Amino acid sequence: MxxxxxxxxxxxxxxxxxxxxxxxxxxxxxxxxxxxxxxxxxxxxxxxxxxxxxxxxxxxxxLSAVDTTPPPDLPWDEQLTVLVERVRAAAAAHPQAIPLALTHRHTSANVLRWAEAVLGVLTAAGFTEDRRAIALRCLLGHLIGSIQMDHLGPLSGAGTEAMARLSPEAYPLLAETAREAREVTAGDEFRRGFRILLLGLRASLDQAAETGPEVTNQ
Amino acid sequence: MxxxxxxxxxxxxxxxxxxxxxxxxxxxxxxxxxxxxxxxxxxxxxxxxxxxxxxxxxxxxxLSAVDTTPPPDLPWDEQLTVLVERVRAAAAAHPQAIPLALTHRHTSANVLRWAEAVLGVLTAAGFTEDRRAIALRCLLGHLIGSIQMDHLGPLSGAGTEAMARLSPEAYPLLAETAREAREVTAGDEFRRGFRILLLGLRASLDQAAETGPEVTNQ
DNA sequence: CGTCGTAGGCGTACAACATACGCCTACGGA
DNA sequence: TCCGTAGGCGTATGTTGTACGCCTACGACG
The missing domain is CATH 1.10.10.60 (Homeodomain-like)
Incomplete structure (x- = not known):
């Protein structure tokens, strides 16, 4: 050689x-x-x-900086929170590279590694079959959406500032909401939004249990 | 002139x-x-x-093709579903333009128009103050994330196909999930994911009512 | 210790792009 | 009829990604 x-x-x-x-x-x-x-x-x-x-x-x-080991001894929703937050942190470390990450994420093996970890947590939580797929997709969608929104204007950023100064006649609710949202940090915004998604996941899990356990393993 | x-x-x-x-x-x-x-x-x-x-x-x-009149005589969650679905449809009509929409969405007045409509529905549903802002952000995040995921590989698309063929030793859950997810159409995937988000929004609304109604108007 | 094939390194070249500049010209009001 | 404004365009420039073909450093084998 x-x-x-x-x-x-x-x-x-x-x-x-x-x-x-x-x-x-x-x-x-x-x-x-x-x-x-x-x-x-x-x-x-x-x-x-x-x-x-x-x-x-x-x-x-x-994305290689993302640790995909789920934190042990935590309920599944908190495990998911940590896993998602780690990706967010990795993205935040290189804000200028975010558009690249959004375009090329499907080519990165690290994404697969991360998805595998999330699926592990979801499986342990009781998500199976296509419900599990939808849940993963939900989490990924929320994560991607949030990263992108963080990137071009968090609630407390310039975009919101501009909206707050919007004509209240044309956009009354938007202007008011923007004014109220100026206090919310990007991190809070993300966490509170994610909490809502988790509430939904838990509710969907309960519903599935009611309707019929299908082929619940174990 | x-x-x-x-x-x-x-x-x-x-x-x-x-x-x-x-x-x-x-x-x-x-x-x-x-x-x-x-x-x-x-x-x-x-x-x-x-x-x-x-x-x-x-x-x-x-985005000008999006009708932002909330459909009347429907519960708030179904109104939101329609509003969100309309954006998705507009994006789907020009799939090649989607990356542009993601980059330039904050400059379009039509986005503001749409956000105003969504806020109207949320307000009527009982969301107030920063809860309302978070809810909007949640919906937008989910929408953006989903559109982007639709765009570069829906669950039933080529990406999933590739994942299904992934080595089951390295990614056991991912390969299995991808195989199961092949049946799910992009529309179903979106709707079922969105339903989970709505469950979360409803739950967060109930929680807010319990904890203390704060300054509930009306 | 020589020799040789492979693969690294680079200078030149080119096509496509966004865009600055300055000219000509069509048009509508006076 | 005339004039100023704004539309239209030809040319030119700087930057980009990248094809091509040459030289050269290196390591294995003799």
Whole structure:
């Protein structure tokens, strides 16, 4: 084997992420990453075949920070809260990379790892078959939606500020709500919203138990 | 006023949307839109200052199709279901434009119109103050998350297919769940997930009533 | 210790893009 | 009829991703 690689995939991803963190997502170009690595532009193509693949590596790196071990000795809803919060934290650590994560999340093995962990908790909680699939989908949907909303304007951010200044004639409720919501931090907003989703999951679990246990294992 | 405009903003947006629908989002270039309008490339800049603004117009056009009149004579949760479903339908009508909608949604007046309608339903249902804000945020988060998930791989789509073929040793639950989820259509998946969210909202409403009605109006 | 094939590294080149600038021109009010 | 405003466009520039083809460092084998 001649000429061993100078950089690992992680090195490449770290360089790209550094560019993003430092100069924003728009600054992520093949040239910029190559310069950061001390490479010529085209040398970067020895490591990735594509800009697309480079972005995938970045997402994978960001998500690799997520610990997918469910915290033990907690009820299932609190376990889920922790698991979801960890992803949120990982995303928050690199806010400029969030649009990338939303586009490339389906290519990252770390997402699968995380989903597997969530399914473990759901299964232990009593979710089975397609109910389990829907529950996972619900959690993922809420998580993605929330991350995206955090990203471009949390309740207490500039967007809400603008809404609060909206003409109360055209949007009476919206203006009022925005004014009230200015106090709510992004974290609170997320947690309280997630609590509502958990209430729903628990209720759906109870309903399923009433209607008929189907093939409840154990 | 000399030389009246040849095209309205809606014309511009329609042309851009036509390009997207016909040739995909990647084909959305200033040139392509200009050609479609029978204009030279630079003439387009008489109507929009920016590619960014052009994208905003497209999103606004897509969302303008959403009827924000809450259906009367229905319980609040079913009203919400209809309102949310309408946005989903509007997005589904132009699947290729969805990434744009996710990026530019905060600039569209139609989003405000929709939020106002949702807040009306929530208020009538008994949600007040910051509870109302959280509820709205919950609904929006779920909606955005679901649209995005629909877009890049519904449960019954290719992504799930790939997951079902995943190594059962590495991801036992995920592979099993994906296999079970193949039957679930995107619509069902959305509706059943949304039903869970509504269960949660109702439960949170009941909890609020128990704990103390605070300043319940009326 | 030489030699050779593989794979790393890079300079050049090109096509597509958004967009700045400056010119011509169609139009409507006077 | 004339004039100013605003529409329309040709040209040009800088930035992007990336194909191509060359040189070169390296490690295994002789």
């Amino acid at each position: 001649p000429r061993p690689r100078s950089y690992s995939e992680t090195d490449i991803a770290a360089a790209a992420l550094a560019v993003i963190d430092h100069d924003g997502l728009a600054a992520l170009t093949m040239r910029a990453v190559a310069v950061r690595l001390g490479l010529g532009t085209m040398s970067l193509y020895r490591y990735v075949s594509d800009r697309e693949q480079l972005e995938g590596l970045v997402v994978d790196l960001v | 000399p030389r009246p405009r040849s095209y309205s903003e809606t014309d511009i947006a329609a042309a851009a949307l036509a390009v997207i629908d016909h040739d995909g989002l990647a084909a959305l270039t200033m040139r392509a839109v200009a050609v479609r309008l029978g204009l030279g490339t630079m003439s387009l800049y008489r109507y929009v200052s920016d590619r960014e603004q052009l994208e905003g117009l497209v999103v606004d056009l897509v």
